[in-house]
Amino acid sequence: MKQTSLQLAEFVGGTLKGRRDVVLSGVASLKNAGPADLTYAEEKFQGEARNSSAGCLFVSSGEFPQQTVVIVTNPKLAFARAAAVLLRRDSVATFIHPPEVVEAGAAIGAGSSIGAGCTIGEGVRIGEGCTLHPRVTIYPNVEIGNNVIIHAGAVIGADGFGFVRDRDVYVKFPQVGKVVIEDDVEIGANTCIDRGSLETTFIRRGAKLDNLIQIAHNVDIGEHTVIAAQTGISGSSTVGDHSVLGGQVGIGEHARLDANTIIGGQGGVLNGKHVRGGEVLWGTPVRPLKEFLEQQAHLSRLPKWIAEIRQKLFGEAKG
C-alpha cells in the first residue's frame, strides 16, 4: 500500500525533513534502495546513508540536506512498522488458493489467506487476517487466533508421541487433545506443533517460532517468547512469557521455565528441571552463562594444569 513520506512520518511519529510528497511503494537496504523505496540507517551508517538513493530514510539524528529523511528515536523499529504498512496487501477479502482441502466444519475468518496445497481439518477455526503459506497442514480441531502467520510445510496438530509399554511392545496412548494458537503468533517453515494427548498444547499471544521446531504434546509456550530454529520442547513442558531460546536447544519432558528465561544455542534442559526466571543459561545440561564460561576456560587449561600439578606432586612428566 503506497504511502507518502509525510504519511509515513506521521505514522511513526517522527520529524520529516525534506520533501513531503515522495511516494514510497517498497523497502530496501541502504545500498539497494531506489527512489520509491524506504530505508533506514543506524547511527554508525550515517556516511552510507548520505550516499543512498532511497526515496526516504529513517534516521535518529544528523543533517541530510540532499535527502528526504524522518528523524525518529529508533529508526530500525520505525522502519519495521512502516514496512508492514507499505507491504500490506490492499485486499481484505478471504482468499483460499486452490488446490487446497478444507474439511467440514472448518471456519476461516475475514481477510485470511490460505495458500495452495494447504489442508485444513474438520472443526478447525482460523481467525481474521491470518496468512497460511502453501502446504501447511492443520489437523482437526485446532484453534488459531487472529493475525497468525504460518509458513510452508508446518504441521499443526499431529499426534503427540505417547505410548504405553506393554512388555516388549508399545501401545499408542490416545492423542485427542487440542492445539490453541493465539493472536499474532508466527510459525516457521516445516515446524511441527503436536496436539495435546488429552489436554491442550498452547502457543500464547505474540510468540515467534522459527523453522524446523518441534513442540510436543501438552507444551505451553508463553506470550512474546522467541524460539530459534531446530529447537525441540518435549511433552508437558512450559516456557514462560518473554523468554528467548536459541537454535537447536532441547528441553526435556515436564520441565518448567519461568518467564524471561534465556537459553543459548544447543543448550539442553533435563526432564523435570525448573528454571527460575531471568536466568541466562548455556550448555548441556544448562548452567548459568558465567559458570559455563568459567568451566570452558578451565577445561581448556586443564591439560597444562594437570601436567604441572602432577609433575610437582608425583614427579611425573606426563598425565
Place this chain on the structure above:
Amino acid sequence: MKQTSLQLAEFVGGTLKGRRDVVLSGVASLKNAGPADLTYAEEKFQGEARNSSAGCLFVSSGEFPQQTVVIVTNPKLAFARAAAVLLRRDSVATFIHPPEVVEAGAAIGAGSSIGAGCTIGEGVRIGEGCTLHPRVTIYPNVEIGNNVIIHAGAVIGADGFGFVRDRDVYVKFPQVGKVVIEDDVEIGANTCIDRGSLETTFIRRGAKLDNLIQIAHNVDIGEHTVIAAQTGISGSSTVGDHSVLGGQVGIGEHARLDANTIIGGQGGVLNGKHVRGGEVLWGTPVRPLKEFLEQQAHLSRLPKWIAEIRQKLFGEAKG
C-alpha cells in the same frame, strides 16, 4: 466405535464395578471427561478420580461407590488399548482423499487411508489398515507393511546423501536402493527416511519415530525401538531392537548399537562406534550415564579445586 462399560471391562480383562450399560464414545482426561468419556486414574490421583464426571474410569484399586469403574492392574495401558477401540473408524474401506497422486503400479491395501495432498510413487506397496495423514510423500518402490501410521509432511524414500569427490567437485553416487517399513510402525510429522544407495533402509516392526527425524541411507532401525524428535542417524548405521533414543541425538556413520541401547537427549555417537547392548549413555561423545554425571560434577567443582590445589602447591591466588 461406541462401547458399553461392560464391553470395555471384558476387552481389557478388568473387574467392572457400577453400571454395565454406560455407553462410551470418547476418551478424555480425569478433569475434562464427561458422561460419554472413558478416563483412567493412576493410584496417586484417586482423590481427583472421585470428583471426575467420566462415564467410566479405569483404576487399579479403591472404592468408588458413586461411579462406574473398572479395576485393572495397569490402568494407563488398559486405557490406551480401550481408547484404540473407541477411536477406531467404523469403515474398513480403502479411502484415498483427493487431491493426491498415486503413480502407476502402486498398490494400496484394504482399509488404508491416504490423506489429501499425498504423493505415492511408482511401484510403492502399502499394506492394510495404514493411515497416511495429509501431504506425505512416498518416493518410488518403497514398501510399507500393515497398520503403519505416517504423519503429515513425512518424506519416505528420498535420495540418500552420497557423493564421490572428483578433485574439487562432488559427483552424485546413485541412490537407487529401497526403503522397507514393517508392520505397526509410526512415523512423525516432517520426518525423513532416505532410500538405500544400492541396498535397503529398514524400519523394523513396531518401531516408533517422532517428528523431524532424519534416517539416512542403508540404516536399519530395530523392532520396537523408540526414537524421539529431531534425532538423526547417519548412513549405514544400525540400531538394535528395543532401543530408546532421546531427542536431538546424533549417530555417526557405520555405527552399530546393539539391542536395548538407551541414549539420552542430545547424545552423540561417533562414526563406526559399537555400542554394547543394555547400556545407558549420555553426552557427546556418549559415555555411560554414571561416568557422564561424575564428569559433570567434577567439571562444576573444577574451578574451586584447581584454585585450592594451585594455592597450596604454588602459592597462587588465581588459576
Place this chain on the structure above:
Amino acid sequence: MKQTSLQLAEFVGGTLKGRRDVVLSGVASLKNAGPADLTYAEEKFQGEARNSSAGCLFVSSGEFPQQTVVIVTNPKLAFARAAAVLLRRDSVATFIHPPEVVEAGAAIGAGSSIGAGCTIGEGVRIGEGCTLHPRVTIYPNVEIGNNVIIHAGAVIGADGFGFVRDRDVYVKFPQVGKVVIEDDVEIGANTCIDRGSLETTFIRRGAKLDNLIQIAHNVDIGEHTVIAAQTGISGSSTVGDHSVLGGQVGIGEHARLDANTIIGGQGGVLNGKHVRGGEVLWGTPVRPLKEFLEQQAHLSRLPKWIAEIRQKLFGEAKG
C-alpha cells in the same frame, strides 16, 4: 539410458576386459547386481567381485577371466559418473506434474521436471535440467540455476526470522530479499532456506545440502560445500567454499567460516566467530580437533586424578 560395456569404458576412460557388447540398463551393489547391471569393487572386495553376477564391473586392478570388467583408477567415482548416464531419463522436455501451482511470471527452463504438489511463486526463475521432487515450495522471486535437484518438502524463500523489539512485543522486520541457488546444487528433503531480509541468501555452485537443514536469511554457502542433515546456519553467516559441516552442527549469527573449514557433528560456532580456513573443529563451542580430544581424555581421567591429588595434598579420601 542403456549403454554397452564398451560405451561405458570409453565414457570413463578405462580399459575394457571381456565382452564389449554387454547391454547395461541399471546399477546395483556387488551382491545384488544382475546381468543388466553395472557395479564396482574397491580393491579389498576383489574376492566378492569374482562372485558377482553383474553384467559389468568397474575395478582398479586384478584379473577377472570370467567377467566383463573396466579397469579405472577410481572405480567408485567412475561408477558414480557412469550411473548418472545409465539412470538419466531419455526425455529432455520440461515436465510439470499436476496438481501443482505455478504463479504468474514464473519461468521454468527446458528439461526441468516439477513434481506433483509443488508450488512455484510469482517471478520465480528455474533453470534447465532441474528436478523438483513432489511438494517442494518455492516462494516468490527465488532464482534457481541449472541442474539443481530439490527433494520433497523443501521450502525455499520463506521469511527469515527477524523481529525488532518494541518494549515487550516483537515487530516483524521486513523479509523481502531474495534467494539465489546456483548450478549443480542438491537440496535435501524438508530443508528450509530462508530469503534474505533486505539482501540475498546464496547457495553457491555445486553445494550439497542434506535433509532437514536450516539456512537463515542473508547466509552465503560457498561453492562445493557439503552440509550434513539437521545442521542450522543462523542469519548473515558465511561458509567458505569446499567446506564440510557434519550433522546437527549449529552456526551462530554473523559467523564467518573461511574456505575448507571442517566441523564435526553437533559442533557449535558462536555468534560472530571467525574460523580460519583449513581448520578441523569439534565441540561446542568449536575448538581444534586435537584440543577437543585432549580435553575429552582429561575430562575422563579427571575424577581419578583429582582424587589422587587431593589425597596427597589434603589427606582427603574423596573429592
